[in-house]
Amino acid sequence: MQADLFFKRLLARFEGEKARLDALDAAVGDGDHGTTMLRGLTRAAQAEAGRRAKAFMRASGGASGTLFGLILIAIEAHLDEGAPLGAGLATACERICDLGEVKVGDKSMVDALAPGAEALEGGDLDAAIAAAEAGRDSTKDLRARRGRSQYVEDGGRGHIDPGSVSVVMFLETLRDLGAAS
Template sequence: MKDFLALCVTRFEALEQELNQLDAATGDGDHGATILKGLRAAATADAAPEKAFRKAAGGASGSLFAQIVAALEKVANGAPIGEALAQAAERITMLGQAQPGDKTMLDALIPAAAATTPDAAAQAAAKGRDATPDMAAKRGRAKHVEGAGVGHIDAGAASVAELLAIFAEWRRM
């Protein structure tokens, strides 16, 4: 798992500005920096990478994305990917009070949870991410911007899709 998280850090270093720009269109513009901070802490944690992620990233993103880190650790340890992602989606739904179609990370995560392989999960998450520009935000800061973020990719959904793409690639290594 440590090598997966190290790969995530490298990829998200390259994506940080892009994710910040996506977030700036609908939020406060720090999503990339926040996720990267959490990933760096998770990658260097001796144990419980999800707790390290949550603590370092802080705020709502820290708590929500820590659920995905925990799910991917379960999959790395042999759990079925769909089951682990479904549990993460359930917790995120509870914590964030969001639903599919609200233009959140769930729009990438929930389709991925129906998958049976890491590659299928990554493909489903990418499709979910790509559907977010047509959605009006119903949760978070994005619901307060003009047009509720219509026309913009949700940064959280983009990060979920990227994490799952990296995980699928790592599993093939």
């Protein structure tokens, strides 16, 4: 049941942040990150228990839908089945790096996810969020080497990667769930 609440809260959070995420993405890409995430999260919230992350993956579509879906699958397995979160996110991060052909320093979601997952191995969500936030903020000075951002002026330097913003919001929503239960 925790996963149901998580996906409801995540949907509400992204409804509030959609415009900001689209604007962030407009600076480095095609301006649809908030819209894409919200489309997936809307379907996830409507899906049956245990199928929410996969519903997100299908509905949001495209490469980024698959990559963010991998994170949500790990979170759903953690909340529904008690799978260890740190290990799940570390595995998701490896698969994202492999499928997306991306690594830390390329100005992507991985810059927040990799340090966050690593900090979570110690079991502390607050430490993971702090590490993910630092990674997110580091993307501002990076030049993109993957995705659409690499083709914008100076590889999008001066702008935070919207995917890394979303990763931090996933972790914050998880922490708020723990605080409430």
